[in-house]
Amino acid sequence: MKYCLQGHDRDNGVQEMLISLLPDEPHDWVLQLPEDAEGCRSLAWEAGGAILSRAEIRMGEKRSAAQVESPLPAGADGEEYKRILTYTVKTAVYRALLPLLERKPVWGSLTGVKPAKPARLAIREGMSRDALDAWLRDHYDVSPRRRGLCIRSAEYAMETEDRLLPRETQLYLGIPFCPAKCSYCSFVSNDMARWGHMIEPYTAALLQEIEAAGELVRTQKIPLGSVYMGGGTPTTLKRDQLLRVLSAVNCSFDLSSCREFTVEAGRPETITGEKLDIMAACGVGRISINPQTMNDAVLRGVGRNHTAADIENCYRMARKKGRFLINMDLIAGLPGDDDAGLIESVRRVAALEPDNITIHCLARKRGARLYFGPTGQLPAETLDACYAHLEKLGYEPYYLYRQKYMAGGLENVGFCKPGAASHYNICMMEELSDVIALGSGGVSKLCSENGRRIHRVANPKYPKEYIERIESIAEEKRRLLDEREM
Ligand code: SF4
Structure with a gap:
């Protein structure tokens, strides 16, 4: 227009x-x-x-x-x-x-990617839950269900904020490789067929950055609240590469204050029993196994080389190991999927009883092959039926964010079983604490003034540039942390 x-x-x-x-x-x-x-x-x-x-x-x-x-x-x-x-x-x-x-937007006139953040700040400034609910309704025309999501997520964020240690920081490690690129994905995820030869030099560079950052963090006695290894698909690393990276994290950082250590395993074809054992031995307590949908035709359509049965088998294997909290991601609005398909995927995943289930709504993004496709008309009622099903099974919404160009103008919501909320996800989403991000595509953040001011420093997006610039990247990190100390 x-x-x-x-x-x-x-x-x-x-x-x-x-x-x-x-x-x-x-x-x-x-x-x-x-x-x-x-x-x-x-x-x-x-x-x-x-x-x-x-x-x-x-x-x-x-x-x-x-x-x-x-x-x-x-x-x-x-x-x-x-x-x-x-x-x-x-x-x-x-x-x-x-x-x-055609439809009334469920978020009314409220825009912005973190709706729970202003809600949390308003409560902190003394607004009651009832007044906040009325404010979201009267000022932004937000629907009752979304007001509830917003306030519940703000409460989780406040509980997390109250537990933070002085100067607590979260550590992120990025592994930007995937078995093959999903059509809707805009991350810098490099598919193995084309970029597999880069994994070893990338691992070597990452080890160098881990060691340098670890020394800084130890010297400055910065307590780490969590470690999160994301991507990409971290389990595209071979066994020995995974072991080297996870061991380096253990050796380089003091993890005594670390509440959780997550590896976003992601795609089942990359997860083996041996890799799970390595993760457990290195202190990883939380993993993701992400189906996105339990419809095989839709999975094929978006370029994922696994089936719903692979997901179930992988989940059972990880459960037998008995040591992990498990998150499973789903995406609503994938091409070829429909309302009944989404509800069925949620039912099948919930039947496995993972500790967390995250429901994303497809967002059209630059850089994704699907960029020129429509965002879809995902009805809020379908999503609400999924949420209601999860709540009936004892899951609670605990974090929330929105993106531009989302299917149906909706949201992404993380659900957890009681006591299984991810500390890292909340800290990241609500900008509660600093983040040191290692690896290509990692964005370190220094948060001040209760998350109102964020200073960001980004590592190079692409592995090649990251490898070539590793010396200067380590130096930039040193300057960033020195700046924070002042
Ligand atoms: S597995 Fe995840 S990061 Fe990799 S291409 Fe698919 S959506 Fe992107």
Whole structure:
């Protein structure tokens, strides 16, 4: 949709709202829209101690308009003025567009990827749960189910925050290789057939970074709260490579304060009994075995070379080892899947009784082969039926995030059995603590002001560049941690 602004400069806010409500079309700013043209005209002005915004929209033959007024507190300037202006402009666009949509968005006008974070900050500032619920309803038109998800996730985040040690930091290790690339994936995951020869030099470089970072963390006596090895698919490493990396983590870091050690094993064709034994021996207590769907045709369609039965067999093998908390990821909205297929996948996975189940909604992304496909019309009711099934079995939603261009404008939710929430996932998602990220694609974060300010330092995205620059990367990390100490 074309849009123009009059009387304000909140371009990002208008675009964010349009993307959130109409994710399947491009949205372009134009200087002016002729009177009768299709598109959105967003106006704002000040009068009587308030900011007013009006949005006028034409889609095909349909027209709609809405006006919103927000009082300006005395002396509001700078950031606060911008925040109120952005809210007013976005809300006017939302209300104007609402009558033209086929479905009411369950998140209302609330945009942003971490809905539980402002909820947590509001509770910390003294807002009661009831007042927060009413605020999400009245200010953002959020549906009851999503308000509940938001508040429950905020509560989990606060419990986690209260347990954090002074200066606690989480450690991430990235293994950017996969057996083959899934069509919906936008991560820098390098498929083995083409990039398998890079794994050994990559492992050597990663070991170097682990050793250098370990020395820094030990010297500065930084307590590690968790270790998370993700990717990619970390279990694409061969046995000896996996052993070398996990042993290096144990030797280089003091893990005495570490609450959990996770390896995102991911794809069943890469998981063997021997690798599970190595993980257990090296202190790994949590793994992921990710089906994405339990429909074999859909799995084939998105380029995954395993079946639902492989997942079940792999899960049973890991359970027999008896030592792991197990997470299983599912994706709603995969091409070729439908509502009944999603519900069946959730039922089959839940029947295995993993400790965590994470339900993602497909998000269309640059870099994924599916980028030009539609986001799909995943109905919120289908997802709600899945959530209700999990809750009936004793699972609780514990973390939550959203992405741009998500199927149905929905969300990703992690569910856990009581006591099995992932510390790392909550810390990461809610930006509760610093993260030191090692390996290509890793993004280290220094969080300050209760997660309101984040300083990010990214390692190179691609393994080749990572290997070539390993010396300077270790030096950058040293500077980052020295900066934090000051
Ligand atoms: S296994 Fe995961 S990281 Fe690898 S290509 Fe598939 S979705 Fe991407």
